[in-house]
Amino acid sequence: MRLTVTPENLLEWIALKINMVPLPLLHAQIFPIVGKAVLEAADKGVFEAVHKGKQTVDEIAAECRLHPKALRELMGLLLVLGYFKQRDGRYTLTRISQRWVLKDHDESVFGMMLFNNRVVWPWFEQLGNYLQTGEGIQYHDHLTTDQWAYYQQAMLAATGTEAKEFGRKAPIPKNATRMLDIGGSHGQHSVALCKKLPDLQAIILDLPPAIEQAAPLLARAGMGDRVRHQAGNALTDDFGESQYDIVLLSSLAHHFSNEQNREVARKVARALKPGGVYIINEFIRPETDGKSDGVGTNLVGNSMDLFYGLTSTAGNYAISEIQSWQTDAGLKLSKVKSYLSIPGRAMVVAKK
Structure with missing residues (x-):
């Protein structure tokens, strides 16, 4: 596309x-x-x-x-x-x-449109400075309470259609009972899997300001205690050992540096049960050598790479980079799943 x-x-x-x-x-x-x-x-x-x-x-x-x-x-x-x-x-x-x-x-992107118009649009004025200095905005450090609310509504809107496809296509253990959703805020991906697997329960690990605004959004799903929030930070918290059948990192890797993502992968590998899966859900930056990654358009990957660089100083990663975090953590690579509803986006999957 x-x-x-x-x-x-x-x-x-x-x-x-x-x-x-x-x-x-x-x-x-x-x-x-x-x-x-x-x-x-x-x-x-x-x-x-x-x-x-x-x-x-x-x-x-x-x-x-x-x-x-x-x-x-x-x-x-x-x-x-x-x-x-x-x-x-x-x-x-x-x-x-x-x-x-x-x-x-229920599939409206209105929340993302409101966030982009009221919060994001002025950020583009900083693109020239970013190109000169490499210093991004790091917007998570500066959002007001109202902006956090717009942000969570935007994330909900952005994943409405994707979460449904994720629920259908994510390669997960059929007997899974515990899931860790890192940075999952609104919880749509966890909800989709819990609806699919009646014995599955999910913990959404996220920052306190995100939870404050995302909790009402999650409550709409009516999943009770099966999907719940836990305040924390993926970069500093320990995830435990042999705790989870599924760990999901969706739309968060682009906020982290290469080394930070490696460290998160190491903690995830330790936290997975044998046979558990680690899914990194992201927009994909096209491979620099021009080889096809099977994900789709370069326009989406490259534009989001620049956008995330400007706004959070990291950016998108190529599939080979993401898989290197997983293999270095001792995980075995599985098939990459691309999205039809969101061009340029994919699930990069590894198993313990």
Whole structure:
């Protein structure tokens, strides 16, 4: 899956083919306004207003307290992007908007859109400094209480679809009874596996500020004591010995350095029961030698690598790097599982 410029007629195809179209101009001028327009539309309640039946620009503007002229321009762009259909001046939602953008839909990414618009967008102003100094933001150290809340809602939104696929595809022992979910916050991955295995119980190890905001999100799953939080820090806590059948590290390795991930893997190997599995769930950075890793698009892996470098100073890792942490800890490699719903993302699995 790639983000591309698609010609709409033969002349445009020829212009692209012979390099007449200044693609860098599109990247620099068009893509930023596209991203910000989608975020602002979600934040300002435009999609929700149309869902309520406000179909004309004037009706939507009144509902959202927006300027009609500015909103008409926004709606024109969102129409082209496929978020709306329009007929006789009346707008309706497309299937994309209905499934992915409405905040009450169980697969909605609305939480991530709100977090990106209200918290993340200003971070991009620091990219130039990061490129000069290599010093990232380390945002976990600076989030306010409100920002932690946005962050946890975003993580919940980002994994709604992924967790379902994880529950179907994760290669886990069928008789597993204990799981450690490191940095699992909202607990969707643990919940998915516990629904699959009736005897499984999971502990979610996370930072206290994360638990404070994630606990209400986990409570919605109604898993009672089968999935519970435990305050801690993966870098400093001991995980015990021969305690768990499954250990999951999802969307956390990119916050840690190479050596920190090695140390976590060593503690995980000690904590696993014989036959237990260690799953590292991450966006994958493409191999530097150009060899295919079977995960998919370079756009996702490379863009998230830069984003995580800027925001937490580590970044994505290639599959070979992740597997080296596992093998150095004495674990045996298993098959890598890629996601259909989240391009560029994979489960890197090892067994004890």
